Amino acid sequence: MNPEMASPSSSSDRRITVLARHLAGVEMDSKNDSISAFPTSGSDNNSVFSHVVRGPEDPILGVTVAYNKDPSPVKLNLGVGAYRTEEGKPLVLNVVRKAELLLVNDRSRVKEYLPITGLAEFNKLSAKLMFGANCPAIQENRVTTVQCLSGTGSLRVGAEFLAKHYLQRTIYIPQPTWGNHPKIFTLAGLSVKTYRYYDPATRGLNFQGLVEDLSSASSGAIVLLHACAHNPTGVDPTFQQWEQIRKLMRSKGLMPFFDSAYQGFASGNLDADAQPVRMFVADGGELLLAQSYAKNMGLYGERIGALSIVCKTADVAARVESQLKLVIRPMYSNPPIHGASIVAAILKNRDLYNEWTIELKAMADRIISMRQKLFEALRARGTPGDWSHIVKQIGMFTFTGTKL
Numbered sequence: 001m002n003p004e005m006a007s008p009s010s011s012s013d014r015r016i017t018v019l020a021r022h023l024a025g026v027e028m029d030s031k032n033d034s035i036s037a038f039p040t041s042g043s044d045n046n047s048v049f050s051h052v053v054r055g056p057e058d059p060i061l062g063v064t065v066a067y068n069k070d071p072s073p074v075k076l077n078l079g080v081g082a083y084r085t086e087e088g089k090p091l092v093l094n095v096v097r098k099a100e101l102l103l104v105n106d107r108s109r110v111k112e113y114l115p116i117t118g119l120a121e122f123n124k125l126s127a128k129l130m131f132g133a134n135c136p137a138i139q140e141n142r143v144t145t146v147q148c149l150s151g152t153g154s155l156r157v158g159a160e161f162l163a164k165h166y167l168q169r170t171i172y173i174p175q176p177t178w179g180n181h182p183k184i185f186t187l188a189g190l191s192v193k194t195y196r197y198y199d200p201a202t203r204g205l206n207f208q209g210l211v212e213d214l215s216s217a218s219s220g221a222i223v224l225l226h227a228c229a230h231n232p233t234g235v236d237p238t239f240q241q242w243e244q245i246r247k248l249m250r251s252k253g254l255m256p257f258f259d260s261a262y263q264g265f266a267s268g269n270l271d272a273d274a275q276p277v278r279m280f281v282a283d284g285g286e287l288l289l290a291q292s293y294a295k296n297m298g299l300y301g302e303r304i305g306a307l308s309i310v311c312k313t314a315d316v317a318a319r320v321e322s323q324l325k326l327v328i329r330p331m332y333s334n335p336p337i338h339g340a341s342i343v344a345a346i347l348k349n350r351d352l353y354n355e356w357t358i359e360l361k362a363m364a365d366r367i368i369s370m371r372q373k374l375f376e377a378l379r380a381r382g383t384p385g386d387w388s389h390i391v392k393q394i395g396m397f398t399f400t401g402t403k404l
């Protein structure tokens with residue numbers, strides 16, 4: 001044995017020694033550095049991972065960890081965006097339960113692997129849901145859609161594809177944005193910059209700041225846009241402002257990457273919430289879209305979503321899809337079947353689809369009425385300040401403007 005390994009001079013030497021011996025199937029006695037058989041003690045020193053420091057909890061999901069630990073009977077979790085009933089309980093949509101029953105009773109269904117790109121029927125229906133039934137890009141086969149692990153997985157696959165194949169590695173994200181965005185994009189190999197979005201003075205959109213920042217972005221840069229119900233501000237551009245953003249982005253060749261985690265949750269109407277994305281598709285330009293069914297179908301834990309890339313021609317779309325497969329295969333091989341089957345069962349059946357839209361609208365309406373009640377309660381108590389932003393903002397989130 002190498003003598004240096006037998007008598008390490010510093011703690012890092014010792015760590016390397018322990019690692020080498022562990023890999024060799026032997027271990028040192030901690031007192032006299034003698035060789036012993038595999039360790040039986042629970043001491044940290046015996047672990048090749050003893051240098052690993054405890055990482056921080058995720059700022060959003062960490063609130064759920066703290067919430068679960070808290071014994072208070074009147075606790076509320078205002079962290080993660082998950083819909084709750086009047087009783088404060090998670091909601092499984094009736095239409096989802098119906099779809100699951102159909103699937104369970106269908107003896108022809110099997111549990112084979114899906115293709116790398118997922119369930120074909122789900123992909124088609126997802127593209128149609130966002131881009132619209134008569135979308136020329138779909139009819140001309142210019143859209144490639146791949147099933148991914150909910151919104152997060154769709155963003156990650158799209159970002160890795162861009163990092164490998166797109167001319168620009170810079171992505172502009174709104175300030176503020178969902179806390180996971182910078183981490184997803186950085187780890188995928190993109191370089192993250194921000195554009196102004198929220199104005200604390202008005203608790204609304206800083207449209208001028210947004211336009212200035214996108215105007216000075218380098219040509220071809222990627223821009224992350226929340227399709228609707230911006231997280232965390234609840235502030236969305238108006239349709240006129242969207243149109244100005246679209247013109248500006250197209251004139252500078254900026255690549256739109258839409259993140260749609262809340263279709264139907266903003267207005268209660270799936271088509272109205274898809275409008276900003278459809279405006280960009282209608283101009284014939286290219287874009288990426290990450291779709292999630294976590295919130296609008298309440299399929300949070302099923303991890304079901306889709307990445308679509310709208311291209312200029314069918315041929316480009318086919319080549320793009322072949323490269324997406326090369327991104328996905330070594331990442332998770334192919335996606336899970338259950339969530340995709342639920343979504344497809346609902347989207348392809350007129351009755352189930354209609355039932356879904358009614359349940360979705362009921363969730364959106366209840367969120368709107370909760371905002372109104374909170375606003376009125378603050379006013380009734382004479383709470384100092386202007387709380388009108390609570391009813392002006394939309395979707396699951398409110399930026400209260402209070403400083404902790």
Ligand code: IK2
Pocket residue numbers: 060061080081149150151152153178226231259261292293294300305
């Ligand atoms: N994009 C945005 C803007 C989101 O708000 C979310 C969901 N956020 O809430 C859950 C969380 O914080 O983990 C997503 C994307 C991704 O959602 P999912 O991956 O659950 O579909």
